[in-house]
Structure formats: C-alpha cells, structure tokens
Amino acid sequence: MDDRAQSIIDAKAKVLKALGHPTRLFIVEELARGERCVCELVKLVGADFSTVSKHLTLLKNAGVVQDDKRGQMVYYTLKVPCILRFMDCIEAVIVSGSCK
Amino acid sequence: MDDRAQSIIDAKAKVLKALGHPTRLFIVEELARGERCVCELVKLVGADFSTVSKHLTLLKNAGVVQDDKRGQMVYYTLKVPCILRFMDCIEAVIVSGSCK
DNA sequence: TATATATTTGGTAATATAGCCAAATATATG
DNA sequence: CATATATTTGGCTATATTACCAAATATATA
Structure with missing residues (x-):
C-alpha cells in the first residue's frame, strides 16, 4: 500500500474511531436532533464538564462536528x-447480525 | 438514558470502534472484494500473524466479519x-469536510 | 471592577489497546 | 507417526485513552 492510500485509510479510521465511543456516539445522535450547547450535553451525558468538552474536541478534530461560540456558550x-x-x-x- | 438505550449505544459504538483502526479498516475494505484467508491478509497488511489474527478476532466479536475454516486455512x-x-x-x- | 457562568486546558491515575515473540493447537502430508 | 503449515492464544511492554479534579480563560452582568 502506498503512502497516499495509507493516509486515506488513516483519516477514515480516525473518523470511525471518533464515533466509536458510547459517549461520543450519544452526542452525535443528540446533535442529529439539532444544535446543542456544551452545558446541555453535559446534563444529558451525565459526565464531568471537562470530559464532555474533551469528547467534543475530539469529534471536532475528526471533522464530525463544528462549534460556534455565541456569548458565553459554545x-x-x-x-x-x-x-x-x-x-x-x-x-x-x-x-x-447482517444487512443488505 | 435508560439501560436499554445505553446498551444499544454501547453495541453500536463497539462496531464503530472495531472499524476505527487503520489495519482493521484495511482488512474490511479488502474483504469487501471477496473472501480472504488469514495468510493473504497477513501478507497484505505486513504485520505479524498474531497481530492480524487478533484484529480479525476483534472484528468477528463486533459482528463485522465471519470466519470459515476449511482445511488448515481460515x-x-x-x-x-x-x-x-x-x-x-x-x-x-x-x-x-461535509456531506449531504 | 468584582463576580458568576460557560468552557477549555493541564495534570494525573486507572484502564485499554497494539504489536511482537514464543508457545499451543489444528490440520495436512510425507 | 513425524513434520510442515496455518492460525490462535498467552505474555509482555509501550503507548493511548478515559475520566476526574483543579486551574485557567472568556464572557456576561451586577
């Protein structure tokens, strides 16, 4: 496998890996219903603010979500x-156990 | 979130996590082209036999692949x-960076 | 400006993951 | 049966991940 093919694989794996955590997957499915601020997600997830923030940063780095700061909320x-x-x-x- | 919803999320995250590794993703894409024995995958991946075997076991546990032993090959x-x-x-x- | 709220960042400890080697297992063949 | 090949399993180490707490930062408001 050449370098280019390898870096494409790596990038795709990164996205999948970002989705491969229960909390992050939950966040993604929640965001599917609409925009949410960090504080709302913290309540829904039930983890520490910092923990949720780090999951969001990881999702953002993977290109799955985007953030928008308005006032004191993100x-x-x-x-x-x-x-x-x-x-x-x-x-x-x-x-x-299977699909088409 | 109730226990049932949580375990569905967990199961889905497990599948995504299984796909979220470059070597495993490569294997999946290779298997998309057809059945392969472990020895073929070992050559393609370029890692140790035991490493590839463990990735395959993980993919199998996640429900992504199935194995079939014929003779001495799997x-x-x-x-x-x-x-x-x-x-x-x-x-x-x-x-x-985006999709429909 | 002082203070409260929202969020991120840094640090740290526990746990999980990945990859290699060596050993075990299974099957085929001489 | 002995040996070779294919694969898995166990053990180990290095590295990565996760979650929490505390501290830093940013913004709004009294």
Whole structure:
C-alpha cells in the first residue's frame, strides 16, 4: 500500500474511531436532533464538564462536528449528517447480525 | 438514558470502534472484494500473524466479519456489506469536510 | 471592577489497546 | 507417526485513552 492510500485509510479510521465511543456516539445522535450547547450535553451525558468538552474536541478534530461560540456558550452542530444514515446499518449489525 | 438505550449505544459504538483502526479498516475494505484467508491478509497488511489474527478476532466479536475454516486455512468474509456504503460518507468527511 | 457562568486546558491515575515473540493447537502430508 | 503449515492464544511492554479534579480563560452582568 502506498503512502497516499495509507493516509486515506488513516483519516477514515480516525473518523470511525471518533464515533466509536458510547459517549461520543450519544452526542452525535443528540446533535442529529439539532444544535446543542456544551452545558446541555453535559446534563444529558451525565459526565464531568471537562470530559464532555474533551469528547467534543475530539469529534471536532475528526471533522464530525463544528462549534460556534455565541456569548458565553459554545454551540455544537453535526457537520456530517450522512453519518446518521449509516447508523441503520450499524443497528442492523447488532440486531440481526447482517444487512443488505 | 435508560439501560436499554445505553446498551444499544454501547453495541453500536463497539462496531464503530472495531472499524476505527487503520489495519482493521484495511482488512474490511479488502474483504469487501471477496473472501480472504488469514495468510493473504497477513501478507497484505505486513504485520505479524498474531497481530492480524487478533484484529480479525476483534472484528468477528463486533459482528463485522465471519470466519470459515476449511482445511488448515481460515477464510474471512465481510458479514455486513452495508458498512461499505458508509465509506463514501466518511470519505466525504475527510475530503470536503461535509456531506449531504 | 468584582463576580458568576460557560468552557477549555493541564495534570494525573486507572484502564485499554497494539504489536511482537514464543508457545499451543489444528490440520495436512510425507 | 513425524513434520510442515496455518492460525490462535498467552505474555509482555509501550503507548493511548478515559475520566476526574483543579486551574485557567472568556464572557456576561451586577
């Protein structure tokens, strides 16, 4: 495998890895319903502010979410909604063990 | 979040996490082209036999691949091809930074 | 300006992951 | 049966991840 192919694989794996944590996946699915500020996500997730903030930073670095600071709050939105269509596939994996 | 919702999230995150490693993602994309034995994957990946075997075990536990032992060889196949359709989305994330 | 609120950053400890080697297991073949 | 090949498992070390706390930063408001 050449360097270019390898770096594409690496980049894709990075996105998938970002989604591969229960808290981050939860956040992504919550953001699918609309913009949320960090404080809302903290309440929903039930973890420390710093923990949620770090998960959000990681998602942002992976290119999955974007942030928008307005006043003293930071609002996060899902940058790549196509990810959600994939969830049906993942769900199929865990429910029936296969998909089309 | 209730226990049931939590365990669904956990299961989905497990699948995504399994895909979130360059070597495993490479294996999945290779299996998308057809069945491969471990020895072929070892050559393609260029890592130790035991390393590849462990990645395959992890993918199997996540429900992504299945194995079939024939003779002294073990052949792996992709169990959930719908995962591949998702790759276009992931690729969009890393190339253009957004998707529809 | 002082203070409260929202968020991020730094530090740290516990746990998980990845990769290699060596050993074990299974199957085929001489 | 002995040996070679294919694969997995166990053990180990290095590295990465996660979560919390405390401190720093930024912004709003009294």
